[in-house]
Amino acid sequence: MGADVGLGEEGELADVLDAAHVLGTPERRARLRICASETCSARFYDRSPAGVRRWCSMRTCGNAAKARRHRRRQAVTTQNKNDRSTG
Numbered sequence: 001m002g003a004d005v006g007l008g009e010e011g012e013l014a015d016v017l018d019a020a021h022v023l024g025t026p027e028r029r030a031r032l033r034i035c036a037s038e039t040c041s042a043r044f045y046d047r048s049p050a051g052v053r054r055w056c057s058m059r060t061c062g063n064a065a066k067a068r069r070h071r072r073r074q075a076v077t078t079q080n081k082n083d084r085s086t087g
């Protein structure tokens with residue numbers, strides 16, 4: 001758990017994943033996710049070291065979701081400035 005895998009080591013990482021595929025470990029199944037996008041239900045394998053990936057593609061679904069969130073966050077940010085009691 002928590003192996004430090006450098007980004008940019010795609011080749012080696014792929015080898016590890018291949019081994020996991022053959023073994024069919026529970027970990028592998030846990031990393032199988034469904035895209036968090038509201039308009040997409042694609043399944044993908046979370047290959048991020050921290051396991052925090054949420055979208056099948058960062059370029060399509062990820063960007064769309066972030067743009068939506070950003071717009072919403074701008075409205076919330078002004079509120080947070082006044083609320084500094086948390087933390």
Ligand SMILES: [Zn+2]
Pocket residue numbers: 035036037040041042055056057061
């Ligand atoms: Zn998607």
